[in-house]
Amino acid sequence: MTRNTKITSIRPAGFNDRGEDHQVVTVTGGAGSYRREPCRNCPWRLDAVGEFPAEAFKHSAGTAYDMAQASFACHESGAEKPAICAGFLLRGADHNLLVRLKRMRGECHDVHDGGHELHENYREMAIANGVDPEDPVLAACRD
Numbered sequence: 001m002t003r004n005t006k007i008t009s010i011r012p013a014g015f016n017d018r019g020e021d022h023q024v025v026t027v028t029g030g031a032g033s034y035r036r037e038p039c040r041n042c043p044w045r046l047d048a049v050g051e052f053p054a055e056a057f058k059h060s061a062g063t064a065y066d067m068a069q070a071s072f073a074c075h076e077s078g079a080e081k082p083a084i085c086a087g088f089l090l091r092g093a094d095h096n097l098l099v100r101l102k103r104m105r106g107e108c109h110d111v112h113d114g115g116h117e118l119h120e121n122y123r124e125m126a127i128a129n130g131v132d133p134e135d136p137v138l139a140a141c142r143d
Helices: 054-064 085-093 097-104 123-128
Strands: 007-017 021-030
Touching: 021 054, 021 085, 054 123
Parallel strands: none
Antiparallel strands: 007 021
C-alpha cells in the first residue's frame, strides 16, 4: 500500500450476474489520485451494468450524499493505490465535500468520459444494478 493508506473496513457485497464474489473495501489516506477516464467495466458506464452486485451499490451510496467525506473509488485501482473513480467525478460527486474541496484546489478537472455513455447520477446507476428504487439507502443520494 502507499504511504498513509489504511483499509478501514471490508464488507461482503455478494455475487454479480456471472456468479463472481465481490466486496467493498473502504480505504483512507493515500496520494489523493484519481482516474482521468472511466475504466473498461466502470459501474458508471451504461454498458457495464451487472458487473457488480446490488449490495456493493448499497454500501457505497453514502458517497453520493450531500457533504459526504468519502469518495467512490475506482475498483481497478484497488486498495494498494486507491484513486477516485472517473465516472463518480463526472456524475456523482457534485455534492461530495471531499471532491468539492479538491476542485477548489484545482484538482480533478481533467476528467472525461472517453466517449462512453454514463448513468446520470448515483441513484440511476444503483437502480440499474439492482438496488430497489425504494431502498432507504438511496433516499439521501443527491441527483
